Amino acid sequence: MTPTRAGPGANDLSPSSPGGGGLSAFFAELDPAIVAVDRVQAALHAFDATNEFHFPAAVVRPRNGDEIRMVVAAAAVHRVPLFPRGAGTGFSGGSVPSAGGVVLDLLALNRILDLDEQEMTVLVEPGVITGYLQQYVERRGLYYPPDPASLKTCTIGGNVAENAGGPHCLKYGVTRDYVLALSGFTGTGAPFTAGKGILKNRAGYDLRHLLIGSEGTLAVFSSILLRLIPKPETRILFAAFFNDLDAATEMVGTLLRRGLMPSSLEFMDDRTLAAVEQHARLGLPIDAQALLLIEVDGRADEMPRLRGLVEDCLVGVAREVRYATTAAAQDSLWEIRRRASPAMRAYGNRKANEDISVPRRHVPAVMRGLKAIAHKHALNIINFGHIGDGNIHVNIMFNGDDSKECARVKLAIVEVFALANRFGGAISGEHGIGLAKKPYLAGNLDPVSYELMRRIKRVFDPHGILNPGKMLIFPEDSPDTLSGGAKHPREGADA
Numbered sequence: 001m002t003p004t005r006a007g008p009g010a011n012d013l014s015p016s017s018p019g020g021g022g023l024s025a026f027f028a029e030l031d032p033a034i035v036a037v038d039r040v041q042a043a044l045h046a047f048d049a050t051n052e053f054h055f056p057a058a059v060v061r062p063r064n065g066d067e068i069r070m071v072v073a074a075a076a077v078h079r080v081p082l083f084p085r086g087a088g089t090g091f092s093g094g095s096v097p098s099a100g101g102v103v104l105d106l107l108a109l110n111r112i113l114d115l116d117e118q119e120m121t122v123l124v125e126p127g128v129i130t131g132y133l134q135q136y137v138e139r140r141g142l143y144y145p146p147d148p149a150s151l152k153t154c155t156i157g158g159n160v161a162e163n164a165g166g167p168h169c170l171k172y173g174v175t176r177d178y179v180l181a182l183s184g185f186t187g188t189g190a191p192f193t194a195g196k197g198i199l200k201n202r203a204g205y206d207l208r209h210l211l212i213g214s215e216g217t218l219a220v221f222s223s224i225l226l227r228l229i230p231k232p233e234t235r236i237l238f239a240a241f242f243n244d245l246d247a248a249t250e251m252v253g254t255l256l257r258r259g260l261m262p263s264s265l266e267f268m269d270d271r272t273l274a275a276v277e278q279h280a281r282l283g284l285p286i287d288a289q290a291l292l293l294i295e296v297d298g299r300a301d302e303m304p305r306l307r308g309l310v311e312d313c314l315v316g317v318a319r320e321v322r323y324a325t326t327a328a329a330q331d332s333l334w335e336i337r338r339r340a341s342p343a344m345r346a347y348g349n350r351k352a353n354e355d356i357s358v359p360r361r362h363v364p365a366v367m368r369g370l371k372a373i374a375h376k377h378a379l380n381i382i383n384f385g386h387i388g389d390g391n392i393h394v395n396i397m398f399n400g401d402d403s404k405e406c407a408r409v410k411l412a413i414v415e416v417f418a419l420a421n422r423f424g425g426a427i428s429g430e431h432g433i434g435l436a437k438k439p440y441l442a443g444n445l446d447p448v449s450y451e452l453m454r455r456i457k458r459v460f461d462p463h464g465i466l467n468p469g470k471m472l473i474f475p476e477d478s479p480d481t482l483s484g485g486a487k488h489p490r491e492g493a494d495a
């Protein structure tokens with residue numbers, strides 16, 4: 001890529017800041033081959049899965065760690081806002097260049113640098129696609145479990161920055177549980193490595209865990225050392241349909257108390273089921289109130305016992321149970337879950353996509369609360385998610401052309417977050433804060449924690465160039481940024 005002409009937003013930068021010179025001085029320090037300022041590149045990097053749209057002034061695509069360092073250091077000197085970006089599949093506006101500035105596209109750093117089968121670790125660059133990494137290690141009998149539904153497109157760097165989860169995280173943990181070490185650059189371009197290639201490490205504060213989930217606001221990652229585990233031999237998948245929502249949500253505790261740790265425990269409510277059946281005709285009982293997809297995995301010789309245990313828990317509680325032992329049959333049962341998002345379009349042309357997380361014991365009450373919010377505001381709220389983790393994807397489907405309905409959606413979102421708060425939950429389980437949930441974060445944390453986060457941001461990024469305007473609100477922020485940038489109820493792609 002070579003610079004052609006300035007894109008929209010190029011004038012957003014103040015050349016009078018310390019270092020002076022603004023964008024042109026910044027570009028002068030970089031290899032022109034990694035800089036693009038044309039409209040097409042700007043448009044391609046202007047949004048993520050939230051459909052927030054902000055043009056950057058330019059896109060910079062470093063090809064190695066040294067180029068990342070040069071870009072960040074030059075941005076710090078010339079006070080150029082930098083927006084780190086993986087695949088742009090985020091659900092919270094994390095990679096969106098909301099303050100003009102420059103997108104730091106990390107997709108070109110896409111190499112698997114080293115697989116150590118003895119230590120069971122893999123060293124990767126941040127732009128490696130998650131699904132590709134999984135296949136790569138599985139071919140060698142190893143397993144990297146974190147599996148966001150976006151795994152065919154999202155990157156490991158984005159996963160670390162969002163601490164991404166997925167269906168297999170109940171048993172195996174989220175991205176955080178697999179990061180042994182992170183190398184990268186702070187907001188001044190200072191290089192660091194947080195963590196080492198060892199399983200136990202009590203040497204100092206654990207900066208690695210501070211950086212995981214930092215959403216590109218504290219540092220840019222240039223390489224990541226991941227832990228791997230042995231690949232499970234085999235799996236069984238159950239689809240259990242229930243006449244009663246509470247019976248389904250209470251089944252989670254029943255399974256765990258019987259000593260079972262399902263590798264997946266996914267939930268869909270009655271409206272999701274009805275929509276999927278209407279959309280895909282999979283032969284689902286449309287009068288059922290809930291579905292649980294329960295997967296157990298392990299050694300082949302353990303399977304008969306695990307299957308018996310699951311069936312014992314379900315008998316007399318579920319109205320119908322289907323199960324699949326072959327990969328092909330499991331794939332068609334997973335199709336029920338995969339069809340959920342496209343099917344939902346029957347309920348509206350726009351989606352507000354929330355992902356609250358609550359203690360598992362409160363899931364039944366929270367589900368009832370969500371139904372009450374839907375009823376109160378006459379809205380289609382469709383729920384599914386990783387119920388084993390207490391992580392509920394709350395999808396408000398609405399007509400984006402109906403201003404009254406849009407106003408009701410805004411009120412409902414506030415009530416959904418209040419519900420999560422009331423039950424000791426978080427306003428995001430895995431999608432992050434970014435732009436979308438920024439106005440609500442302070443209400444979900446105690447004031448001291450929030451202030452400590454602001455101070456941490458200033459320590460890592462003293463000039464405020466890394467993903468400015470994301471996650472936290474500062475007293476000096478302009479009123480424009482306080483809304484989180486959202487002019488309309490948020491909408492998102494399909495999860």
Ligand SMILES: Cc1cc2nc3c(=O)[nH]c(=O)nc-3n(C[C@H](O)[C@H](O)[C@H](O)COP(=O)(O)OP(=O)(O)OC[C@H]3O[C@@H](n4cnc5c(N)ncnc54)[C@H](O)[C@@H]3O)c2cc1C
Nearest residue numbers: 086087088089090094148149155157158159161165216221
């Ligand atoms: C269809 C669909 C399904 C999804 N399903 C799930 C799911 O099951 N679970 C889940 O957790 N999420 C899910 N997501 C959300 C999203 O895929 C994840 O948040 C993912 O981790 C984002 O990765 P990305 O490469 O697209 O990052 P981006 O969207 O490009 O960026 C995300 C954040 O990471 C930062 N970042 C990116 N790379 C770096 C880096 N190298 N250094 C520092 N910061 C960086 C960005 O600044 C931004 O704040 C889904 C999204 C879609 C569209």
